[in-house]
Amino acid sequence: MPGPIDLHTHSSVSDGTETPAELMRAAVAAGLGTVALTDHDSTAGWEEAFEAAAGTALTVIPGMELSTRHGWKSVHLLAYLVNPEDAALHDETLRIREARLTRAEAIVSRLAADFDITWADVVAQTAHGATVGRPHIADALVARGVSLDRSAAFRDILHPKFGYYEPHYAPEPLDAIRLVRAAGGVPVLAHPGTRGIDNVITEENLAALVDAGLFGLEIHHRENTPDAMVRLFEFADRFDLAVTGSSDYHGAGKPNRLGENTTAPEVLERILAEGTGSKPFVG
Ligand code: AMP
Ligand code: FE
Ligand code: FE
Ligand code: ZN
Numbered sequence: 001m002p003g004p005i006d007l008h009t010h011s012s013v014s015d016g017t018e019t020p021a022e023l024m025r026a027a028v029a030a031g032l033g034t035v036a037l038t039d040h041d042s043t044a045g046w047e048e049a050f051e052a053a054a055g056t057a058l059t060v061i062p063g064m065e066l067s068t069r070h071g072w073k074s075v076h077l078l079a080y081l082v083n084p085e086d087a088a089l090h091d092e093t094l095r096i097r098e099a100r101l102t103r104a105e106a107i108v109s110r111l112a113a114d115f116d117i118t119w120a121d122v123v124a125q126t127a128h129g130a131t132v133g134r135p136h137i138a139d140a141l142v143a144r145g146v147s148l149d150r151s152a153a154f155r156d157i158l159h160p161k162f163g164y165y166e167p168h169y170a171p172e173p174l175d176a177i178r179l180v181r182a183a184g185g186v187p188v189l190a191h192p193g194t195r196g197i198d199n200v201i202t203e204e205n206l207a208a209l210v211d212a213g214l215f216g217l218e219i220h221h222r223e224n225t226p227d228a229m230v231r232l233f234e235f236a237d238r239f240d241l242a243v244t245g246s247s248d249y250h251g252a253g254k255p256n257r258l259g260e261n262t263t264a265p266e267v268l269e270r271i272l273a274e275g276t277g278s279k280p281f282v283g
Contacts, residue, residue, distance in 0.1 A: 003033020005263045007061065007271075008078060008190065008218065008246030010253075011037060012127040013045035014065075015135035017251030019127075020045035021052035026251075028056050030258040034268060034280075036061035036080060036246070040131045041096045043084040046278075053283035060281040061271070065190055066180065067096050069170040070205075075189070077176050078218060078244075081275025082185030089183040092171060097131050099169035104132045110164045111137070111157070115146050134158045135253055150253050174212050181213040184277025188216040188244055193228025200231050203238075210239045215274065220245025220261040242267045 010016030011023045018026060020037060027035040035058060037049045046062045053060045063080040082089060108119050121140035126132055138153035147153035157164065171179070173189075180187040189209070193200055201209075218224075219232045220243070236243050245261035248254070272280060 003031060003057070004259045005034040005265065005268050006032050006246050006249070006259050006261075007034075007036040007063070007080070007188075007244055007263050007268075008038050008065070008221075009035060009249040009258065010039055010065075010251075011045045011049070012130060012251075013042050014039035014131040015133045015250060015253060017253045020048040023249075023251070024049050024052035024056070024058060024060065026249075027258055028058055032058065032259055034059040034061060035258070036063040036078075038063040038065045038078055040065050040133060041067055041093045041100070042131045043082070043093075044129060046084065050281040053281055056283040058283040060283065061268075062278050062280070064093070066093070066176050067100075067168070067170040068173040068176040069167070070173055072167070073199075074167075074170070075173045076191065077173060077180065078188040078190045079180040079183075079185040080188070080271050081278050081280070082180055082183040083277030086183035086277065089179055089185075092176075092179060096168070096170055100132050103166050103168035104134075104137060106166045107134070107137060107158075107164050108140075110166075111141075115141065115157075116144055117141060117146065135250070139253075151255075174208060177209055177212040177214055184275060186215045186271045186275045187213060188218055188242070189214065190218050191221040191223050191248065192217055193219070193224030193232050194221075195228075196225045197227040197231055200228050203235070206235055206239065210241065214241065215271070216242030216244050216267070218244045218246060220263075221248060222256060222260065223248075242270060
């Protein structure tokens with residue numbers, strides 16, 4: 001348990017490039033004391049992560065990053081210590097994963113008009129049963145030699161401004177927070193300041209999320225802008241919300257490194273006290 005605490009990472013169960021076991025080994029190598037596995041809309045990597053952490057000094061917090069949407073804005077919600085067998089949560093994540101699949105197919109059929117890419121290319125880049133996302137389409141573009149790496153594919157092709165983009169079904173943030181709490185989990189808004197201060201959630205909307213059970217804000221994250229972070233710290237004070245920090249590691253899929261941002265031990269203690277749907281794995 002002693003050692004840095006990183007509460008946001010992705011494996012190949014979603015859009016990370018390392019298997020859950022490889023990710024746990026990377027976490028040990030990075031000297032982390034605690035790591036949360038938070039794949040998009042899936043808890044399927046938990047068991048493999050626990051097995052890989054056995055016999056190490058690593059503590060694994062089982063989690064997930066739920067896709068939600070408010071109007072046209074995609075909002076990510078970290079959910080720690082949920083019950084993976086909760087029926088409502090299970091059904092909702094299944095619905096989101098299925099919608100992501102249909103949506104990825106739609107994006108690829110648009111891309112196919114202009115680039116040498118097929119759906120089979122994307123399937124080849126996606127681990128069996130993984131939550132599909134634009135990163136897998138990016139990997140297919142890289143494999144075809146269209147883009148240099150994931151970041152270039154997002155910048156030059158997959159950004160909504162190029163017209164290939166398609167949204168997918170996702171619940172409202174308010175409903176997602178209620179769902180996570182009902183499943184015994186602890187909900188934290190992921191990287192809420194990535195679009196700059198002018199797009200930070202309004203005080204009224206945040207108040208509603210807090211009433212629904214929001215626990216905290218992931219303020220220490222490389223993609224939150226400095227001015228947005230200042231506003232978010234004010235909100236954390238005003239609403240008595242916990243502040244977390246994490247890497248959002250995706251293996252080779254993003255430059256983010258394990259432990260580049262961390263969470264205070266007292267905040268982790270509170271998450272452990274409030275999360276009743278599952279237990280941390282102590283290696
Ligand atoms: P999607 O949920 O399918 O729309 O894809 C969003 C995911 O793409 C996020 O979870 C990130 O992991 C990833 N992503 C977004 N922007 C970039 C980027 N510039 N480089 C690499 N990955 C990115
Ligand atoms: Fe991701
Ligand atoms: Fe995210
Ligand atoms: Zn993430």
